[in-house]
Amino acid sequence: AQKITQTQPGMFVQEKEAVTLDCTYDTSDPSYGLFWYKQPSSGEMIFLIYQGSYDQQNATEGRYSLNFQKARKSANLVISASQLGDSAMYFCAMREGPYYGNNRLAFGKGNQVVVIP
Amino acid sequence: GAVVSQHPSRVICKSGTSVKIECRSLDFQATTMFWYRQFPKQSLMLMATSNEGSKATYEQGVEKDKFLINHASLTLSTLTVTSAHPEDSSFYICSAKAGGSEQYFGPGTRLTVT
Numbered sequence: 001a002q003k004i005t006q007t008q009p010g011m012f013v014q015e016k017e018a019v020t021l022d023c024t025y026d027t028s029d030p031s032y033g034l035f036w037y038k039q040p041s042s043g044e045m046i047f048l049i050y051q052g053s054y055d056q057q058n059a060t061e062g063r064y065s066l067n068f069q070k071a072r073k074s075a076n077l078v079i080s081a082s083q084l085g086d087s088a089m090y091f092c093a094m095r096e097g098p099y100y101g102n103n104r105l106a107f108g109k110g111n112q113v114v115v116i117p
Numbered sequence: 118g119a120v121v122s123q124h125p126s127r128v129i130c131k132s133g134t135s136v137k138i139e140c141r142s143l144d145f146q147a148t149t150m151f152w153y154r155q156f157p158k159q160s161l162m163l164m165a166t167s168n169e170g171s172k173a174t175y176e177q178g179v180e181k182d183k184f185l186i187n188h189a190s191l192t193l194s195t196l197t198v199t200s201a202h203p204e205d206s207s208f209y210i211c212s213a214k215a216g217g218s219e220q221y222f223g224p225g226t227r228l229t230v231t
Contacts, residue, residue, distance in 0.1 A: 042224075043224065095219070102164050107161045
């Protein structure tokens with residue numbers, strides 16, 4: 001079964017608008033971490049934001065915020081005030097188990113975002 | 118922040134030859150390194166997990182004799198693609214973590230086998 005599901009097709013977003021990228025996950029482990037990465041055409045994986053399963057507050061990092069709905073097992077990324085440089089693939093990933101373990105990441109299929117002026 | 122480098126960033130090799138990709142943690146000691154493979158417009162697929170000083174653990178379906186992984190020190194892991202074929206052409210990304218940290222990704226290596 002897929003651990004991370006990202007099903008949205010490629011998205012076009014108007015510059016300065018907000019965009020929400022959907023991510024649902026599947027785990028029975030009470031301790032897990034959720035990540036969002038940005039991958040521009042250069043290929044590097046750029047870490048954006050992290051949410052721990054025990055975190056009470058939704059994570060925020062500058063223009064990025066994570067809408068964490070634990071009961072629904074969703075961890076949607078919100079990018080506010082989109083910029084042309086936000087055009088990239090966005091991957092949601094999950095680590096099962098605590099951070100200090102030897103736990104690998106499961107990645108979703110990604111969302112392609114294109115910001116248009 | 119933690120920096121992970123990969124070398125080379127891009128390599129072209131002939132079919133049947135072997136190519137080595139290095140992954141280095143520059144400012145921390147990586148007890149664990151991960152190797153991923155990514156085909157165009159697809160997600161990252163974990164190939165193997167390596168711990169310093171021990172044999173790598175390969176994911177199901179990954180040929181360990183074809184993709185040799187060595188994690189000889191706390192700052193260096195290498196992936197050798199042996200007898201490369203055009204179907205091995207892909208983007209290879211490593212990540213590294215210390216005991217109490219998350220994974221930090223390298224910039225990736227684009228391999229083209231002609």
